[in-house]
Amino acid sequence: MKIKRSERLIDITRYMLERPHTLVSLTYFANRYDSAKSSISEDLSIVKKTFRERGTGTLETVPGAAGGVRYIPEIAADEAEEFVKEMCERLSESDRLLPGGYVYLSDLLGQPSVLRQVGKIIATKYLEQPIDAVMTVATKGVPIAQAVSTYLNVPFVIVRRDSKITEGSTVSVNYVSGSSDRVEKMELSKRSLKRGSRVLIVDDFMKGGGTVNGMKSLIEEFEAELVGITVFAESTFSGNRMVDEYTSLLCVDDVNVREKTIHVQPGNYFTN
Amino acid sequence: MKIKRSERLIDITRYMLERPHTLVSLTYFANRYDSAKSSISEDLSIVKKTFRERGTGTLETVPGAAGGVRYIPEIAADEAEEFVKEMCERLSESDRLLPGGYVYLSDLLGQPSVLRQVGKIIATKYLEQPIDAVMTVATKGVPIAQAVSTYLNVPFVIVRRDSKITEGSTVSVNYVSGSSDRVEKMELSKRSLKRGSRVLIVDDFMKGGGTVNGMKSLIEEFEAELVGITVFAESTFSGNRMVDEYTSLLCVDDVNVREKTIHVQPGNYFTN
Numbered sequence: 209m210k211i212k213r214s215e216r217l218i219d220i221t222r223y224m225l226e227r228p229h230t231l232v233s234l235t236y237f238a239n240r241y242d243s244a245k246s247s248i249s250e251d252l253s254i255v256k257k258t259f260r261e262r263g264t265g266t267l268e269t270v271p272g273a274a275g276g277v278r279y280i281p282e283i284a285a286d287e288a289e290e291f292v293k294e295m296c297e298r299l300s301e302s303d304r305l306l307p308g309g310y311v312y313l314s315d316l317l318g319q320p321s322v323l324r325q326v327g328k329i330i331a332t333k334y335l336e337q338p339i340d341a342v343m344t345v346a347t348k349g350v351p352i353a354q355a356v357s358t359y360l361n362v363p364f365v366i367v368r369r370d371s372k373i374t375e376g377s378t379v380s381v382n383y384v385s386g387s388s389d390r391v392e393k394m395e396l397s398k399r400s401l402k403r404g405s406r407v408l409i410v411d412d413f414m415k416g417g418g419t420v421n422g423m424k425s426l427i428e429e430f431e432a433e434l435v436g437i438t439v440f441a442e443s444t445f446s447g448n449r450m451v452d453e454y455t456s457l458l459c460v461d462d463v464n465v466r467e468k469t470i471h472v473q474p475g476n477y478f479t480n
Numbered sequence: 481m482k483i484k485r486s487e488r489l490i491d492i493t494r495y496m497l498e499r500p501h502t503l504v505s506l507t508y509f510a511n512r513y514d515s516a517k518s519s520i521s522e523d524l525s526i527v528k529k530t531f532r533e534r535g536t537g538t539l540e541t542v543p544g545a546a547g548g549v550r551y552i553p554e555i556a557a558d559e560a561e562e563f564v565k566e567m568c569e570r571l572s573e574s575d576r577l578l579p580g581g582y583v584y585l586s587d588l589l590g591q592p593s594v595l596r597q598v599g600k601i602i603a604t605k606y607l608e609q610p611i612d613a614v615m616t617v618a619t620k621g622v623p624i625a626q627a628v629s630t631y632l633n634v635p636f637v638i639v640r641r642d643s644k645i646t647e648g649s650t651v652s653v654n655y656v657s658g659s660s661d662r663v664e665k666m667e668l669s670k671r672s673l674k675r676g677s678r679v680l681i682v683d684d685f686m687k688g689g690g691t692v693n694g695m696k697s698l699i700e701e702f703e704a705e706l707v708g709i710t711v712f713a714e715s716t717f718s719g720n721r722m723v724d725e726y727t728s729l730l731c732v733d734d735v736n737v738r739e740k741t742i743h744v745q746p747g748n749y750f751t752n
Contacts, residue, residue, distance in 0.1 A: 214489055218530040221493040226596065258490040310646045314669055318635045323626070324498065346619040347638060348646070354595070354626050363590045366619060370642070374582045374620070374685075397586055413646075 211241040216251050224255070224267065224279040229361040233276035252277055263287060280335060281359045283328040285478075291325045292457055292474045299441065299458060299472040309463045311470060313441070317351050317412060326457065327355025330410060330438050333455060333477070334360070337435050340405040341365055343427070345394060345419055348412040352440055356410055365400040367423055369393065379429050383422030384450075394422045396430070405432040414439040417451035424451070442475060455480050483513040488523050496527070496539065496551040501633040505548035524549055535559060552607060553631045555600040557750075563597045564729055564746045571713065571730060571744040581735045583742060585684060585713070589623050598729065599627025602682060602710045605727060605749070606632070609707050612677040613637055615699070617666060617691055621683040624712055628682055637672040639695055641665070651701050655694030656722070666694045668702070677704040686711040689723035696723075714747060727752050 211219075220237060237248045256267035256277075263284030267277055295316070304312040316322050330352070342364040344353035353364040369392065371378065380395035401407070409423050420437055427434050437454040444461045456475030463470050483491075492509060509520045528539035528549075535556030539549055567588070576584040588594050602624070614636040616625035625636040641664065643650065652667035673679070681695050692709055699706050709726040716733045728747030735742050 214486065214526050215530045215533075217486055217489050218493045218527055219534050219536075221490045222497060222531075222534070222536055225494060225497055227593075254486050255490055258487045259494075261487075262491050262494070264491075264494055306646065306648045308645055312646070312648050312669075312671070314638070314647060314672060315635070318629070318637055318672070320626075320630045320633055320635070321499075324630075347622065347640065347644075350619065350622045351626050354592075354623050357590070358592045358596075361592055363587070363592070365590055366586070368619065372619075373580055374578065374584070375586060376578045376584050397584075399584070400586060400590070 211243060213251065216241050216243065217254060220251055220255055224277070227361065228279055228281045228359055231270060231276045231278050281328055281331060282335060283332045288329045288332070289478065291329065292477070295458055296472045296474060299460065300470050302468045302470065305463065305465065305468055305470055309465050311460055313412060314348070317348060323351055323355040326352060326440060327359045329457060329477070330356045331359035333438060334408060334436060338406055339408050339435050341401060342408050342410055343367060343423055344410050345369070345423060349410060352410045352412055356408070365396060367394050367396045367426060371395060379426065381422055381425040381429060383418055383425060385416070385418040394426065396426050401430045401432055403431045406435045407432050408435045409437045411439045412441065414442045414454065414456065415445055416447060417449045420454065421450040483515065485523060488513050488515065489526060492523055492527055496549070499633065500551055500553045500631055503542060503548045503550045553600055553603060554607065555604050560601045560604070561750065563601065564749070567730055568744045568746060571732065572742050574740045574742065577735065577737065577740055577742055581737050583732055586620070589620060589684060595623055595627040598624060598712060599631045601729060601749070602628045603631035605710060606680060606708060610678055611680050611707055613673060614680050614682055615639060615695055616682050617641070617695060624682045624684055628680070637668060639666050639668045639698060643667060651698065653694055653697040653701060655690055655697060657688070657690040666698065668698050673702045673704055675703045678707045679704050680707045681709045683711045684713065686714045686726065686728065687717055688719060689721045692726065693722040
């Protein structure tokens, strides 16, 4: 029995959404639904149009015998802005203020709906650049790295500050923690990154930039290539920041421990 | 201009897939597409049928004025089995063997396509039980917890072995590491879990069960409720395992360090 167009559209949508940045041939769908390639081709233009109109992303058509379609997730600029504004409000809640002027983020970065948006927003920034891996440092960067890697459909690697026997041989670097001026160590499993990989660094929070700088050194040690740096939130930093080029979704620009107020504004994501 | 059925089907599919376990009213879709509720109702039956036939999950209809539809992600049994078989082969690769008989897993648990399946498989196990949060221990459990939480659409919380100033007040417990008989400490941010929460524990690997047992104690300290325990892989353990009831996707049942062989079979997920 032939599959109806309506059912094909639903299943194609699901299939493509689950496989971002993956080329799927028309033949695959033609076989899957026992339908003519011409019908599949029409289906795909409807999906493409709807994705574009609803801000779901781009369905890219690759012509030729080895061609097919590829789904590129993308967030619409106004949806991204609205989300970042909402996050500014959430981050400004005074009960997030911790001793030492730190801001509690773990609840937000443990919510699937927040991580979905953060992942899409960061991925949208790097649509034009080929990326082989997303890198972050344990523990709080992990959810962000995973969210981004889902939408870019590339693996993520986790740099650790503590050595673990379950990682095998590692490469380590020393780095200066910008905010405390202490020298610390971070390491990455040797087999987790190939030479020449193009790497995107993400993290939850950046103050002095020391941790991000450590990851940059690691990328050099692996003879890999840095594509970009994006953090969920940065805080204004009075000293010399160790990293110049980066993108932030949010900027914590004032923390008043005595009056228990936090002021947060959108980061340089929209202006960079 | 009215939106055509074909475009509605595509957008409804996308909208529901992005919001598992969330009740969406017919009125919402009727407004979104400026269409009659009767048309939306027909759309939803087509989506429901296709989701069922293609093993995408269940589109549950909730009748009444406060009703609507809810998408419950679910993996088909044969797709789950096929994936677990593939993982058995991947885990058996001899170059995963690390000194001490440990098995290198980080590459697999950093791949979005693997995590998607692991998340779906574990979530499918707990469809009938209400869950408020997924709990895991840093660092390697995090990707699994996040994947599961995406499909259950509940937050995940991360237990840590090291104290961090960015977590605020914490509750800590001591636990006995089953494999080494050492007493260690783990802690969880006080504000991350409400009293009475129903908690699902997940982790990457279980040997003696000490870590999982520690998380069980933490759940008690928070006066929360344990719903279940699922690990990606367990290894056969000669001593007394500290945890009785758990589910595993994979079972590493023989590691021969001298001959460099690892034998892995499906865990008790399919028989439990």
